[in-house]
Amino acid sequence: MAEARKEATTLALEKEVPRAALDGVLTIEVDSRVESLEEQEDARWHQLLNAHRTRKILTGELGGVEKLESGWVVAITYYNGFRIIIPMSEMMINLNGDGRENSDTLNRQTRIANNMLGCEIDFMIKDLDTETKSVVASRKDAMLKKRQTFYYAEEGEKPMLYPGRMVQARVIAVAAKAVRLEVFGVEVSVRARDMAWEWMVDASEKFQIGDLVLVTVNEIRQKSVEDISISVDAKSATANTNKDNLKKCHKQGKYAGTITDVYKGTYFIRLDIGVNAVAHSCNMPSLPGKRDKIGFVATRINDNYEVAEGIITRLIKRAQ
Known part of the structure; x- marks a missing residue:
């Protein structure tokens, strides 16, 4: 009698509970199914x-x-x-x-x-x-x-990508003085000075692999789908902050900055106040080098080139 009642109870349970709960993985949600690996x-x-x-x-x-x-x-x-x-x-x-x-x-x-x-x-x-x-x-x-999709169009129509257009580009490699971009199927290497208004010691300070950046397409040279080259820059796609920052700098003012480059005796400096600066002389017993932290005295504000000109007066800290 007990076995008969047990069997009847089991049959009733099977009628009430969905088969998904009795076969395979027992899921929390009724009638749902879990896929195997x-x-x-x-x-x-x-x-x-x-x-x-x-x-x-x-x-x-x-x-x-x-x-x-x-x-x-x-x-x-x-x-x-x-x-x-x-x-x-x-x-x-x-x-x-x-x-x-x-x-x-x-x-x-x-x-x-x-x-x-x-x-x-x-x-x-x-x-x-x-x-x-x-x-x-x-x-x-x-x-x-x-390239076929973005650089070419049907006769009488304008392609989606053309000179003067602002587009998004992938950063695919970064070197000290250049950033490699992929712009809708075309690779282009852009100098670091064309990527940002501020001078940088190393482009990796501002750009990393995987970044998406806005650039302006300046020129497209295309002979065929396989032979396309372009020139772009990121500066014209962003607001120029140099003019406003230059107002922070005053003649005979003393500022701290970092040497971003040295070329033929000319020092290119990024001041801590956000101003690009140039020094043609250095009043120090030993000459500073790239990445060194220095003291700078502004002798002229060059609005045309949007830089401060002056003299390096002392070494604050050598680059490691």
């Missing part, structure tokens, strides 16, 4: 298959540069948890102005790619293997597609 991976892999079929541009973070056993040098990124390899020949790195024109092309590309680690890059899947879940992609294909 395998199902989640299959769904993510399916997204890559669709991206490959539709030639969709994907975005990932450049996570590494490796040399494979086959001898290939590749860039590594991850998307949806899957490892994506991009051959260095498919990275479409702009080598103009890198100062190593006589070096091996692959070494030049690898050196720049190393400096780009951590930046966001676009890519399109070229091939994938369902069995091994391996993916080969191309940054070049993605950049060419973006």
Whole structure:
């Protein structure tokens, strides 16, 4: 009798409780379902298959540069948890102005790619293997597609990107005196002095890999989709604070500042009050150097060049 009552109770319970609560993972919410790790991976892999079929541009973070056993040098990124390899020949790195024109092309590309680690890059899947879940992609294909979209237009129409337009750009690498940007499929290296109104010892003081910055497109030179070069600057996209800051500086005033550069006996200084300054002479027994903290006396306010001119009077602190 007891067994009969137990069996009846079990049958009644099964009728009241949804099957989702009796089979598989027991979920907190009634009738909800938890996907297994395998199902989640299959769904993510399916997204890559669709991206490959539709030639969709994907975005990932450049996570590494490796040399494979086959001898290939590749860039590594991850998307949806899957490892994506991009051959260095498919990275479409702009080598103009890198100062190593006589070096091996692959070494030049690898050196720049190393400096780009951590930046966001676009890519399109070229091939994938369902069995091994391996993916080969191309940054070049993605950049060419973006160029076609933003730098070209139908006959009689204006392209989305043209000289004089203010646009957003990705910071993909930073050096002491230059910042490398990616502007809708075109890489360009911009001098640090064209990136900000204030003088900097090192561009990394103000810009980091992964930043998004506003720039003004000054010029576009395009022979074909594969041969496009541009010039941009970030100064004209931001308000000029030099004129207002210069009002803080007065003739014969004494100020502290940091030497940002030295060129042919001329010292370029960023004063702590936010003013750019130039010194042609130094009243010190030993000459200061770049990054040194110094004392400065203003002898002239040059409104035309928006700088204070004067003399370095003393060393406050040597750079470490």
